[in-house]
Amino acid sequence: MRFAVVTFPGSNCDYDCFYVIDKIMQQPVDLVWHQEESLKDYDCIILPGGFSYGDYLRTGAIARFSPVMKAVEAEARKGKLILGICNGFQILTEAGLLPGALHRNQGLRFLCQFVYLRVENNQTPFTNACQPGQILKIPIAHIEGNYYGDRETLNFLGRNRKVVFRYCNNKGEITPEANPNGSLENIAGICNQSGNVMGLMPHPERAAETILGSEDGRFIFQSVLNYARIQVPVKGSYIERNK
Amino acid sequence: MWLAKVYILYKSEVLDPQGLTVKNALHNLGYQEVDDVRIGKYLEIKLDGPSRKEAETRLREMCVRLLVNPVIETFDYHLEESK
Numbered sequence: 001m002r003f004a005v006v007t008f009p010g011s012n013c014d015y016d017c018f019y020v021i022d023k024i025m026q027q028p029v030d031l032v033w034h035q036e037e038s039l040k041d042y043d044c045i046i047l048p049g050g051f052s053y054g055d056y057l058r059t060g061a062i063a064r065f066s067p068v069m070k071a072v073e074a075e076a077r078k079g080k081l082i083l084g085i086c087n088g089f090q091i092l093t094e095a096g097l098l099p100g101a102l103h104r105n106q107g108l109r110f111l112c113q114f115v116y117l118r119v120e121n122n123q124t125p126f127t128n129a130c131q132p133g134q135i136l137k138i139p140i141a142h143i144e145g146n147y148y149g150d151r152e153t154l155n156f157l158g159r160n161r162k163v164v165f166r167y168c169n170n171k172g173e174i175t176p177e178a179n180p181n182g183s184l185e186n187i188a189g190i191c192n193q194s195g196n197v198m199g200l201m202p203h204p205e206r207a208a209e210t211i212l213g214s215e216d217g218r219f220i221f222q223s224v225l226n227y228a229r230i231q232v233p234v235k236g237s238y239i240e241r242n243k
Numbered sequence: 244m245w246l247a248k249v250y251i252l253y254k255s256e257v258l259d260p261q262g263l264t265v266k267n268a269l270h271n272l273g274y275q276e277v278d279d280v281r282i283g284k285y286l287e288i289k290l291d292g293p294s295r296k297e298a299e300t301r302l303r304e305m306c307v308r309l310l311v312n313p314v315i316e317t318f319d320y321h322l323e324e325s326k
Contacts, residue, residue: 034294058312065309094312103253106260148257148315182258 003029003156004042006072006088008063013049013085016205021046024208025221034066044081044224045072047088049141049203059102059144069095081125081224082197086142089189089199098192098199099156100149110143110209114213115180117188117202118168121161123193125227126198129219135172136165136216138202140180142215145201147183147190157190165200192193203214245290246299250278251311251318252283286310289325298322 003021007014015032021029032039034052039045052063063069069091076082076097084092092098105111114137119130130136149157157163166186169178179186181201189200204217253259262280269277288305292298299322311318 057310061309061312091316099314102314103257103315104260106258108260108264146258146260150256150314182260 001027001043001225002153003027003044003046004032004039005046005048006032006036007048008034008035008050008052008066008067008087008091009053011048011050011087011165012099013203013205015085015241016203017046017048017085020081020205020208020217020221025225027224027225032068034063034068036068037093039071039075040076040082042080043228044083045075045086047072047082047084047091048205049086049088052087052091053070055087055144059087060092060094063087063091064094064223073097076197077217079196081227083126083224084197084199085205085222086140086145086201087104088202090144092197092199097197098190099153100147100187100190102144102201103146103148105143105146108143110141111145111180112139112141113141113180114207115166115188115202116170116172116178117165118172118174119230120166121191123161124164124195124198124223126191126220126229127164127222128226129222133172134219135168135170136207136219137203137214138207138217139176139213140202141206142181145181145183147181147187147201149184149187154185157187158185160193162191162193162195163187163189164191164198244325245292245295245322247286247288247290247298247302247320247322249286249288249302249306249310249318249320250283251286251316253315254280254317257315283316295322
């Protein structure tokens with residue numbers, strides 16, 4: 001399984017994703033510049049976090065017209081896996097590959113902290129390694145992560161189990177206090193109708209080793225490999241293995 | 244040449260956290276009469292176009308394709324002749 005991590009001008013989590021795929025999941029991965037027009041050699045495409053085009057106009061609004069996004073759309077239609085993390089999620093909503101929009105956090109602050117997520121659907125290519133309702137501890141780092149969808153969108157997501165993650169407390173309860181940014185219905189991550197495109201605001205790539213405070217993010221990458229029926233040869237963190 | 248003045252606002256059903264905060268600040272300053280504040284964007288775009296109709300068509304297209312996210316925002320504009 002070959003991964004692509006797309007670098008837009010202003011991406012800043014691209015190398016973190018590259019590192020996790022390369023060193024921890026031990027899969028072939030390339031950093032791909034946003035001018036690239038074909039992604040047909042890749043099975044999973046990651047749009048990483050950051051501030052593409054300085055977040056000018058709206059987050060993701062300009063990145064969405066990068067040449068590479070035509071290729072992302074083409075591969076998404078073929079059923080390839082597309083994972084948008086943070087700014088990548090924003091780009092996917094701007095591109096219309098995922099419904100809804102992400103706007104300014106309710107508290108207006110940039111939030112950089114660990115949050116708890118409840119797995120609302122473990123029957124996706126990105127969550128099949130999780131138990132139903134499993135609680136993941138993964139950090140967020142954003143100021144525009146407030147998920148909005150109109151009633152029709154929220155109904156669609158709910159009815160079809162397309163909400164993949166919701167913000168919860170450490171007991172797994174979905175409460176207003178556990179909602180860091182004002183997202184409607186505590187939504188932290190969603191997928192499209194066919195399930196091959198997922199976006200989430202939290203950063204699984206920043207939580208893939210115990211030394212970073214959590215390795216729960218690895219469940220998401222592990223799920224992608226499960227989906228492709230790939231065995232990860234070595235367990236344990238990269239740091240531990242290389243002592 | 245045409246000068247387009249484009250106004251972009253959150254839709255009324257979308258919570259505007261900046262507007263809410265500014266409203267509270269105005270209340271704290273004693274302006275209790277303030278009922279609501281919505282913060283949006285204002286753009287001035289100079290564009291060429293053989294006629295008002297043509298310029299307007301293109302401008303609307305720009306709004307829908309890039310300048311506005313119709314999921315959360317609405318827009319309005321004034322188009323005037325400019326040197």
